[in-house]
Amino acid sequence: MDLHHTPTAAVQTYSPELRALLFGYTLQLADTSLILGHRLSEWCGHGPILEQDLAMANIALDLIGETRSLYQYAAELEGKGHSEDDLAYLREAVDYKNPLLVELPNGDFGDTVMRQFLFDGFHLFLLKELQNSPDPGLAAIAAKSFKEASYHLKWSSEWIIRLGDGTEESKRRIQKALANLWRYSGELYTMTQTEQQLAQSEFIPDYATLQPQWDAHVARVFAEATLEVPQNVFMQQGGKTGRHTEHLGYLLTELQYLQRAYPGLEW
């Protein structure tokens, strides 16, 4: 029998160092999809039109579904008997490892679409490669989320084009969103130590190989949307090493409220 066939069997063959690296990485992916899913869920009931309320809730649901699989797998890698909810609800902001982009407030619909678009391309191209990871746990989750992520990128790309090539007002707003958010896109591709080590042992792709696909897609969509990419922007970093914006603490206060107020109960 192939020991690597199931995630659980594979995890048992890993060295403690490798498990720790994979744990940290899986947690980072889970934090990222949770925080973005949470942000999108804030739109529920407040969207610009019913159909888009539904679309944003759909994407949020996909991301939360992915989050759950990732935290469950992270808990297994960690091997301390934690649950998905322990990992989501009982960690401090500084322990969260999501990139800054996904924790930024929703702003207007244009800001939300832009944040989503910058993330979706990265997410899709990463998942595409992760499906081939020698780690069966990550590969299985990536395979499941890949299809959903391609729908997300289609949705956000179409909206970038609609808003960019729509009215004067929509163009002004989406161009402004791009000017504000572009500086958070660099962090997606900056590899942490954990990511570098996993890439060296080929468990995850080297992000430098993903970026050209993203660059090409983003350039094509911005051109069609008649948007200008800001030049010479200083790229903000920090979320992936726990140095967040001030926004994350408030988000977690809300998200974690019941688990913190009533520790150790079943809901």
Added chain:
Amino acid sequence: METIIEKSLEEAFEEKIANEVRIEPKDWMPEQYRKTLVRQISQHAHSEIVGMLPEGNWITRAPSLKRKAILLSKVQDEAGHGLYLYSAAETLGTSRDQMIADLHSGKAKYSSIFNYPTLSWADIGAIGWLVDGAAIMNQVPLIRTSYGPYARAMVRVCKEESFHQRQGFEIMMTLCNGAPAQKKMAQEAFNRWWWPTLMMFGPKDEESPNTEQSMRWKIKRFTNDELRQRFVDMMVPQAEFLGLTVPDKDLKWNEAKNGYDFGDVDWEEFWNVVKGNGPCNKDRISTRVKAHEEGAWVREAALAHAQKRAQREAEKQGS
């Protein structure tokens, strides 16, 4: 001449109603039948949309990832119900824009139950269990309602509502089997939602102006009081099973009628909330208006872009 044609049309309509044949959008129907349906279906659609707000209030604070996903998907279903119901109403010759304008101006009503606030997580359980339970009781007969598009929309709506009710009951059960603080939360939510839920069946039969005609046209199949009684008879044993106390000192089993006697609803409160004085009426409408106004530029952009595309397409074909 015209009156003779009208008369025969009306007879054909009445015959269909009598024979349980569905009325379809292109069929002739009395103006009052059309009006009653537009009022009822749009009110129903608005209730789904406004109803997203009290529950949406807890999506970001749901106590586990599983609960968060279930709640988000439930509220999303309500948006979907709103969509099919608006579409069903549109078959009667009104537009979604018009219906939304009527909601925002206060001309159209929605279910008063959504004018109450969700104060704790247990309210999410109570809404699923009680409010969706009452909605099902009101809505299942609508699967047999005489207007085809409405009846068909209700088949889908009811299927999803029963899943919603189960998840509400499950939240209540988890709380009632949990720590004392959770049980207290559940009882308090039950106390808050019980009476407003009984109001969801509408005024007493003798004070319900639309019931008689609606029953005759088979838009409605049971009276308000009939449905209210059924609901109480169904829910009291469930409350007992959960270990919750029904907040009604007059509640008593009546062997002779094989049902419960129960106290009178506070009708003054009922009419007050209908008139706009409930705890959340103003908030709910201003939240909807705000979302609509802030979304105007998005809708305009989508329209402008679609027009540009169509124009370019036409130019391409012309050249």
